[in-house]
Amino acid sequence: MTAHLTGTREDWLKARLDLLAAEKALTRQSDAVARQRQALPWVKVDKAYRFVTEAGPAKLEDLFAGRSQLLVYHFMFGADFSAGCPSCSLIADGFNGIHVHLANHDVALTAVSLAPLDKLVAFKRRMGWSFPWASSATSSFNFDFNTSFTEEQERQGAIDYNFRREPQMDWSGNGFVAGLAAQSGTDPAGYMRERPGMSAFVMEGGAVYHTYSSYGRGVDAIWSVYPWLDRAPKGRNESEGIWWRHRDAYEAPPAIMPSSCCC
Template sequence: MEPQHSMATREEWFAASRALLAEEKAHMRAGDELARKRRALPWVKVDETYWFDTPQGRKTLAELFGGRSQLIVYHFMMGPDWEEGCVGCSFLSDHMTGIVTHLEHHDVSYVTVSRAPLAKIEVFRKRMGWTFPWVSSSGSDFNFDYHVSFTPEQLASRKACYNFTEQDVGIDEHHGHSVFYKDGDGVVYHTYSCYGRGDERFINTYAHLDVTPKGRNEASNLTDWVKHHDRYEDETRGGGDACGA
C-alpha cells in the first residue's frame, strides 16, 4: 500500500521542513532534559550478592563491571526451557555489534543476562554471531528482583510488577534494561531501569524507519515482521541492492 502524502513545490517542501525542524529541535531538547532527570534519580544500594554463570566461570554482579564504574544490563528473554532467544530481544541485540567497544572506552560495561543455562545461551549466541558478554542468572533471584521474570504464583494471580505497574504479565519472561554504578569502595548501586517500549531507544533500526515514508509499517508491534536475522529470506528485502544489482 502506498503511503498517504500530499504534493508540494520545492519551495513549499523547504518551508514545511523548516517548520518541522523547529519541532524536532524542541523534541531533542526535551529529550536532553529527560536524560538529565534520569541521571538525577536517587540510587538504591544493592545488598544482595547475585551470582552469574559466565564463560570465564562464576561471577558476582560487582565482577561483571570488569574494572569499570558503570554497568548496563540487558534483560534478554530466554527462559530456562527455551532453545532460542526472543525474536524482539534478538532484534535489539543485533544492534550491539560495534557498540560495546565504544561503551567500554567510556567507563561503561555492557552485559546481557538471561535465566537460560549458559550452555544454551552459548549455542544461540554463536548461532547469531554475537560477541557481547552474555551470562546466565540461573539459580539466582536477579531476574525476579528486577521484575523481568515471574513466578507461577504471580502468573496464576495475574498480578506482578512490570514496568513499574502491577499487571497481568501473561508470560514468565519479559525484557528491559537496568543500570548500575560501582563506587571506589566496590559498593554497587541500582540507578535506573526501563521496560517495554522504553527499550526502543536502543533499537537503531527504528530510528531509520521513522524517517522513511512508510515508517515502522507495523500492524501491532515488531513481531509483525521481525525474524531472527538468520531466518529472513532474500525476497523479503523487497528489491535489489542499493547499487542496482
C-alpha cells in the same frame, strides 16, 4: 498516483523547517529527561547475586569488567526457550559494535538471561555475537528486577512490570505473542513470564548501586532499527503486527537486476 500529500520543493522546505523546530524542541526535552534520569537516587545493592559466564562463575561486581558503570540488557530467554526472543535479538544485533566503544568509555554492557549458559552460548554462536552474556539461573536477579516471573505469579495475577501491577491476562489467543513465542520455541504463557528491560548500575567506594531501570516502550531508544524506521517514508509500518525475525530466518532478498538499457 500516490495518495500521500505532494508539493513543490518550496512546499517541502517550508514544512521541513516547521518540522525542524519541533525536532529541536524534542532534542532539548530529551536532554532534560536525560538529566532527570541521571539525578535519580542510587540504591545500594546488598544482595550477593551470582551469575554464570563464559569465563566462569561471577558476582555482579565482576560484570563491570573493571569499569565503574554497568548497563544490563534483560534479554528474554527463559529456561525452556530453544531460542532467544526475536525482539530482544533484533535489539542485541546492535550490541556487537557499541559494547567495545562503551567499554572504552568506562561503561560495561552485558546481556543477562534466565536460561542456562549452554543455551546462551549456542544461540550467541548462531547469531555471531561477541558481546558478554551472563546466565542468572543461579540467582534471583531476573525476578528481583522484574523481568522474570513464576507460574504462580502468572496464575494469581501478581505480575508487577513496568512499575505497575498488570491485569491478569490469557495470552493464548494473542496472535502477536503467539508468533514471538513460536520463534522462541515456547508457548505464549511461558514467553510472557519473561520480559525485556534494561538496568544501570554504578560502583563507587567498593559498593554497587542500582541507578535506573526501564521496561516495555521505555527501551524503544535502544532498538537500533527504530530510529531508522522513524525516518523512513512509511515509518514503522507495523499495522499488520510483527514483521521481524531472527536475522538468519529471513528469506533471501531478491537479486538486484540491472535496469535495461536501449542505448
